[in-house]
Amino acid sequence: MRVLTIFCPECGEKALIKKSNRKHKELSDLYCACRDPECGHTFVLNLTFSHTLMPSAKNKDTLLLDVIKNLSPEQREKALTLLQGM
Numbered sequence: 001m002r003v004l005t006i007f008c009p010e011c012g013e014k015a016l017i018k019k020s021n022r023k024h025k026e027l028s029d030l031y032c033a034c035r036d037p038e039c040g041h042t043f044v045l046n047l048t049f050s051h052t053l054m055p056s057a058k059n060k061d062t063l064l065l066d067v068i069k070n071l072s073p074e075q076r077e078k079a080l081t082l083l084q085g086m
């Protein structure tokens with residue numbers, strides 16, 4: 001697994017994440033400190049969610065349930081017949 005490497009925007013040395021503050025499920029503030037003691041710069045980075053490449057498997061049941069809820073009684077019968085034939 002790769003670990004996020006943070007660089008100090010002032011001197012370019014590696015920096016450490018001291019604390020993270022989750023402001024929203026898709027947005028965190030990362031409190032960082034430069035590793036170079038001669039620099040000592042501390043700063044905040046924003047970490048934001050960008051986009052999905054592969055949807056979460058945890059949402060598949062929700063999707064299925066939404067589909068089932070929107071079926072008419074006739075469509076449900078038909079789906080059931082189709083499933084039983086598998």
Ligand SMILES: [Zn+2]
Nearest residue numbers: 008011034039
């Ligand atoms: Zn620095």
